[in-house]
Amino acid sequence: MWVRFAKESIIPEGTGRVKFFGGIPVMVLRSNGQLYAYVALCNHKYYVLCERAIKDGKILCPGHGEVFIATTGEPTQRMAKRSLIRLNHEVKDGFVYVELPPRDVIESIASESLVEGQA
């Protein structure tokens, strides 16, 4: 399912936004002139990534300090087990649209986060 995320103009270079859709946090950021969209959950202990934590092409997890590369979603500190889940996106008529992950992906994120919790 595609959702209208925000006006493209509110995401200048080096910044990002986080919004929730059906309980799923979605981040859209701009780095090196390109937009990237991710599920904004760190898969270490499932803290929600914060839009203010984007700096110098990296995303810092507020939980325990994992650092993700903004353009790939890859973790660099070996706490997160996997890269961020990347989402399809497109810009149309000045708005960014994001394709939410399939239901089975959302359910697997929810069940893992309930098992692992936040500590």
Ligand code: FES
């Ligand atoms: S939850 Fe992200 S580093 Fe622990």
